[in-house]
Amino acid sequence: MEEVRIRNVTKRFGKKVALQGVSAPIPKGSFFCILGEPGAGKTTLLRIIAGLEIPEEGEIFFGDQDVTLVPPQRRNVAFVFQDFALYPHMSVFENIASPLRLKGLSEEAIRKKVVEVASFLKIEKLLDRLPNFISGGERQRVAIARALVKEPTLCLFDEPLVNLDYKIREDMRAQFKLMQRELGQTIVFATPDPIDALSMADIVLVLHEGRVQQMANVWEAYKRPANVFVGKYLGFPEMNIFEGRVSRSGNSLFWESKGLRLDIGSFDFLKPYEGATVLLGLRPEDIRLGDTEGADFTFEANIVLSEVVGSDTIVHLSVEGVALRAFVPQIFRRPSGERIPIGFRHEDLYFFSSQTGKNLLLQEG
Amino acid sequence: MRRKINWGKGVGIGGLILYGIFILFPIYWTFNTSFKEIGDVYKVPPSFVPTRFILDAYRFIFQGTGRIALLNSLVVAAISTAIAVVLGTMASYAYSRYPFTPLTNEGAQFNLLTVRMFPPIAFLLPIFWMWKRFGLLDTYFALIITYTAFNLPLAVWLLKGFMDALPRSIEEASYVDGYSFWQTIRRIVLPLIGSGLAATVALCWIFIWNEFIIAYLLGGRNVILYTAYLPSLRRGMRIMWNQIAALSVLAIIPSIIILVLFRKYLVKIYLRS
Numbered sequence: 120m121e122e123v124r125i126r127n128v129t130k131r132f133g134k135k136v137a138l139q140g141v142s143a144p145i146p147k148g149s150f151f152c153i154l155g156e157p158g159a160g161k162t163t164l165l166r167i168i169a170g171l172e173i174p175e176e177g178e179i180f181f182g183d184q185d186v187t188l189v190p191p192q193r194r195n196v197a198f199v200f201q202d203f204a205l206y207p208h209m210s211v212f213e214n215i216a217s218p219l220r221l222k223g224l225s226e227e228a229i230r231k232k233v234v235e236v237a238s239f240l241k242i243e244k245l246l247d248r249l250p251n252f253i254s255g256g257e258r259q260r261v262a263i264a265r266a267l268v269k270e271p272t273l274c275l276f277d278e279p280l281v282n283l284d285y286k287i288r289e290d291m292r293a294q295f296k297l298m299q300r301e302l303g304q305t306i307v308f309a310t311p312d313p314i315d316a317l318s319m320a321d322i323v324l325v326l327h328e329g330r331v332q333q334m335a336n337v338w339e340a341y342k343r344p345a346n347v348f349v350g351k352y353l354g355f356p357e358m359n360i361f362e363g364r365v366s367r368s369g370n371s372l373f374w375e376s377k378g379l380r381l382d383i384g385s386f387d388f389l390k391p392y393e394g395a396t397v398l399l400g401l402r403p404e405d406i407r408l409g410d411t412e413g414a415d416f417t418f419e420a421n422i423v424l425s426e427v428v429g430s431d432t433i434v435h436l437s438v439e440g441v442a443l444r445a446f447v448p449q450i451f452r453r454p455s456g457e458r459i460p461i462g463f464r465h466e467d468l469y470f471f472s473s474q475t476g477k478n479l480l481l482q483e484g
Numbered sequence: 485m486r487r488k489i490n491w492g493k494g495v496g497i498g499g500l501i502l503y504g505i506f507i508l509f510p511i512y513w514t515f516n517t518s519f520k521e522i523g524d525v526y527k528v529p530p531s532f533v534p535t536r537f538i539l540d541a542y543r544f545i546f547q548g549t550g551r552i553a554l555l556n557s558l559v560v561a562a563i564s565t566a567i568a569v570v571l572g573t574m575a576s577y578a579y580s581r582y583p584f585t586p587l588t589n590e591g592a593q594f595n596l597l598t599v600r601m602f603p604p605i606a607f608l609l610p611i612f613w614m615w616k617r618f619g620l621l622d623t624y625f626a627l628i629i630t631y632t633a634f635n636l637p638l639a640v641w642l643l644k645g646f647m648d649a650l651p652r653s654i655e656e657a658s659y660v661d662g663y664s665f666w667q668t669i670r671r672i673v674l675p676l677i678g679s680g681l682a683a684t685v686a687l688c689w690i691f692i693w694n695e696f697i698i699a700y701l702l703g704g705r706n707v708i709l710y711t712a713y714l715p716s717l718r719r720g721m722r723i724m725w726n727q728i729a730a731l732s733v734l735a736i737i738p739s740i741i742i743l744v745l746f747r748k749y750l751v752k753i754y755l756r757s
Contacts, residue, residue, distance in 0.1 A: 171656050191659045198660045204653035208675050218661040265661070 128177030137163040139329045152320030153309040159326040161309035165275045197266030199276045205250035212246040218269040236268045256287040276308045292318045347476040359401045359443040365392045378439030400469030403446035407462045414462025422457045518729035525725045541730035553713035561692040564631040572639025580647035600637040622706045635688040646680030682749040
């Protein structure tokens with residue numbers, strides 16, 4: 120019963136609205152990811168949960184208790200700051216021991232706990248060092264150790280991977296997930312990076328300009344994005360979006376834009392939109408290149424550019440002058456201008472309203 | 485094989501030696517003079533090395549008003565510095581963390597700084613009349629408050645730089661760890677601005693210790709500071725150089741102690757600004 124609930128929280132800074140009517144339950148033991156662009160209100164939401172900010176409207180519940188006005192000292196939360204916020208004048212040991220010092224434990228008990236957490240995070244060799252003399256990755260582990268040693272109800276992470284270099288970041292994702300699973304610790308994790316959400320989160324809350332766009336199981340949100348914003352944001356590379364008209368021809372419905380024409384007769388929910396402009400979404404990773412067997416739609420495309428990213432490739436294509444990106448999970452180098460067949464299936468298509476941006480599939484039900 | 489001579493280094497060291505002599509010689513000469521009898525002071529040629537250590541001048545300073553003047557200076561400088569640093573710490577914290585209230589916004593901060601932009605003498609006449617009207621002229625209170633008024637902007641301005649450099653998240657981490665505001669100030673903020681505090685103490689102290697006009701105008705009879713006492717060391721038309729030198733040697737001591745203790749912090753603060 121240690122679920123945390125955010126209810127209808129609104130926060131303004133002067134005239135700027137940072138959060139607008141945000142509600143969310145955070146189940147115990149979950150890895151809860153707040154995803155959004157810089158300035159979307161992620162940090163503000165975390166700070167409100169921690170008690171570092173007080174919302175203008177709405178409440179925060181820890182279990183049955185309304186903690187909206189309870190100061191951070193009495194919330195039993197831990198916060199890993201973006202800059203880690205280690206105490207530079209204290210040793211790593213003292214940094215980690217800091218939350219324990221107020222609990223009236225014996226020196227021996229404190230040492231035991233600190234060493235336990237430190238060895239769990241493999242930083243037990245650093246305990247005598249000062250934070251300014253260890254690496255960024257190590258500093259982060261110290262910050263995490265300081266959070267975990269408290270055994271908090273809720274562990275809040277504010278973009279902890281942003282300050283790390285690429286290699287460590289990759290490594291940390293897996294470690295985060297394993298750690299969370301092993302400890303059963305409830306984690307709320309704010310990040311601007313969709314890969315963080317997809318690789319670690321159980322539940323994702325997508326924020327945009329202070330409003331909740333969608334809150335769902337992360338794969339549910341990936342498969343059934345609530346709107347264009349979630350569709351584009353939750354995924355890498357970004358979803359291809361095309362604008363086109365729904366029109367009837369003979370017995371079937373077609374979605375048409377310049378260059379593309381798709382038979383969408385099997386999508387019953389699109390019937391009411393006949394004659395309307397509708398946005399079509401197509402994830403780069405759903406486009407098959409070359410081998411189009413099993414595809415429901417096939418086109419001939421021109422390769423504009425093969426952009427190799429690590430061991431993957433983002434292929435920039437052009438179909439009758441319409442630009443789109445495809446994602447190939449291997450190195451795929453082709454000369455520009457080469458023609459290649461591409462294909463995708465019915466279930467790979469997403470349709471959004473051109474006015475509200477809402478997902479038309481979800482709109483119906 | 486010819487030894488290579490590094491001319492640049494040689495000139496540099498030579499220059500430093502000359503500069504050292506230029507700076508240290510007056511101090512040495514004061515020291516030398518303080519051990520002379522007044523008759524020997526005017527002797528031509530002067531003796532460059534003290535032949536006998538005559539302590540008459542020191543005796544005079546210690547037995548007379550000189551001792552009281554030095555003690556007064558110590559008391560006034562210590563109390564005023566303490567007040568300026570304590571208030572300065574609190575004000576600079578507020579200026580750094582809450583710069584949006586009417587008392588701490590940019591305008592208010594600038595107002596405080598302007599006190600320091602004019603030479604003290606520009607304000608001294610009104611300050612003199614104010615204390616006279618209050619009947620507080622020539623009291624510890626008037627001197628301490630006046631010095632504090634001049635030192636506070638300096639303290640705030642120096643300490644605010646250190647406060648600004650202190651990330652807020654460190655304080656917030658301490659709150660999340662469970663520490664109260666005052667515990668956080670004591671555990672986190674004060675230790676981390678320690679070098680700033682040391683440098684501020686030193687600069688406030690030095691300002692008071694070297695100050696003459698305020699000491700002369702606002703004190704002088706009941707509460708006489710050593711800088712105001714110094715010019716009175718005359719016998720008729722004769723200036724008692726040996727006594728002046730003895731008082732000066734004694735007066736240098738506290739400043740030297742502070743400079744030696746806080747040297748590295750002072751360098752830091754000069755490099756910063």
